[in-house]
Amino acid sequence: MVIDLDKCTGCGACAVACQQENNVSFRPDESDKLRTIAWMTLYRLDNGKDYPEHREAMLPRPCMQCDSPHHSPCTFVCPVNATVRDEHTGIVDHIAVRCIGCRYCMVACPYHARSFNWWDPKWPKTMEAMLSPEVSPRMRGVVEKCTFCHHRLNRARDRARINGEDPDGVVYTPACAEACPTGAITFGNLRDPHSDVARLAKDPRAFRILEKLHTEPKVYYLSSDQWIHKQSDNDLS
Amino acid sequence: MGEVKNSTSKKGLGIVFFLAGFVGALILGWVVFPNLLYSSKTQPVTFLHSSHEDSSCEDCHYFRDDGSYSGVPGVAKCAECHEEPMTESEDERILVEEYIQQEREIPWLVYAWQPDNVYFSHAAHTEEQGIECVRCHRDVSAEEKMPVYKENRITGYSKNTMKMVECEKCHAEKGASNSCHICHK
Numbered sequence: 561m562v563i564d565l566d567k568c569t570g571c572g573a574c575a576v577a578c579q580q581e582n583n584v585s586f587r588p589d590e591s592d593k594l595r596t597i598a599w600m601t602l603y604r605l606d607n608g609k610d611y612p613e614h615r616e617a618m619l620p621r622p623c624m625q626c627d628s629p630h631h632s633p634c635t636f637v638c639p640v641n642a643t644v645r646d647e648h649t650g651i652v653d654h655i656a657v658r659c660i661g662c663r664y665c666m667v668a669c670p671y672h673a674r675s676f677n678w679w680d681p682k683w684p685k686t687m688e689a690m691l692s693p694e695v696s697p698r699m700r701g702v703v704e705k706c707t708f709c710h711h712r713l714n715r716a717r718d719r720a721r722i723n724g725e726d727p728d729g730v731v732y733t734p735a736c737a738e739a740c741p742t743g744a745i746t747f748g749n750l751r752d753p754h755s756d757v758a759r760l761a762k763d764p765r766a767f768r769i770l771e772k773l774h775t776e777p778k779v780y781y782l783s784s785d786q787w788i789h790k791q792s793d794n795d796l797s
Numbered sequence: 798m799g800e801v802k803n804s805t806s807k808k809g810l811g812i813v814f815f816l817a818g819f820v821g822a823l824i825l826g827w828v829v830f831p832n833l834l835y836s837s838k839t840q841p842v843t844f845l846h847s848s849h850e851d852s853s854c855e856d857c858h859y860f861r862d863d864g865s866y867s868g869v870p871g872v873a874k875c876a877e878c879h880e881e882p883m884t885e886s887e888d889e890r891i892l893v894e895e896y897i898q899q900e901r902e903i904p905w906l907v908y909a910w911q912p913d914n915v916y917f918s919h920a921a922h923t924e925e926q927g928i929e930c931v932r933c934h935r936d937v938s939a940e941e942k943m944p945v946y947k948e949n950r951i952t953g954y955s956k957n958t959m960k961m962v963e964c965e966k967c968h969a970e971k972g973a974s975n976s977c978h979i980c981h982k
Contacts, residue, residue, distance in 0.1 A: 644976070644977055646976035646977070646978060648974055648976065649978075651978055657914050694982060695982055696913045696914040696981075697913075710982075711982045713978070714982070715863070717920075718863070718864030718865065719862075719863050720864070721920040722860050727921075
């Protein structure tokens with residue numbers, strides 16, 4: 561996945577689409593952000609200078625699906641194998657029904673990409689009919705995170721099978737990329753050198769967050785602003 | 798000599814008690830406990846595949862263009878033929894009067910039902926790929942009455958629900974991926 565911060569307006573459509581697509585529950589009062597569940601969320605960046613040099617940017621943050629050799633930070637600490645990286649697709653899976661809710665992975669994740677279900681999921685009565693049957697809701701006491709909409713991958717693979725195409729060669733679009741009104745989010749296969757994402761990942765504007773931790777995120781960001789590049793390292797040396 | 802004889806008869810008695818206890822434990826484990834664990838339910842309407850041999854399997858169980866599978870057909874499908882009763886059968890009267898005329902779906906008890914967190918792709922398990930329907934489903938072709946639906950009282954799952962270990966075993970044997978996201982959603 562490649563997210564172009566020069567194009568991102570910070571509208572939050574990706575976060576809303578994600579929440580809708582993946583049956584992410586919410587409470588009437590979401591002011592306590594430590595208890596909020598967000599697979600895709602927006603971080604606000606500013607360059608710390610006063611007017612007229614003041615600059616701000618919004619940074620959408622899904623799960624980075626870390627590609628570090630051997631293990632991702634979260635899969636390394638999980639004591640019950642509830643979160644495992646699939647080496648074929650590169651997706652870091654998290655299976656809520658196996659999760660015991662110890663939250664080691666939340667501590668290990670340097671991107672705060674994981675959320676904990678402090679309560680059983682609840683939706684307003686009128687919203688229950690809008691829940692997606694494609695994604696199973698999680699229960700109280702487990703962790704959840706962005707899946708790169710792998711249910712859409714499975715659907716695309718099934719469609720390919722029925723049409724006699726190669727299920728391993730399918731492309732699909734996650735809900736966030738589909739919803740983005742400015743086309744800031746590009747999704748595809750990084751391993752395919754001819755894909756848009758592989759080309760954009762080599763762009764001189766490209767960077768990844770906390771690259772020096774060697775977590776090898778599969779989410780690349782593009783920005784022409786040097787101060788954003790600089791903040792992505794969080795002053796690690 | 799008397800002492801020796803005494804000890805053999807004690808031994809014999811011991812074996813009898815052991816066997817009685819052993820058989821008792823087996824009956825408890827194989828008969829009594831499974832009967833306690835599973836409640837028996839009957840289907841709302843008796844449906845016999847053998848009475849519908851004039852239609853092909855694909856008339857009701859088919860793939861949609863998007864690769865999803867139709868599964869158990871809805872009552873609209875039944876209504877295509879059974880708008881009015883075709884026979885004198887009591888079950889057909891129930892079907893027509895209580896479901897088709899009132900446009901209610903039949904609450905079938907699905908023997909192979911999987912829990913909500915499972916994603917099963919029928920498109921990946923077709924006869925072209927060497928997997929017969931009866932590998933997972935019962936053979937319905939000559940069935941004369943519907944089997945009793947056994948529901949686990951603790952989990953609420955059907956007794957015939959395929960366990961994850963079976964999926965994993967076959968995937969491993971066939972070289973298919975065993976990643977979480979292949980079967981979980």
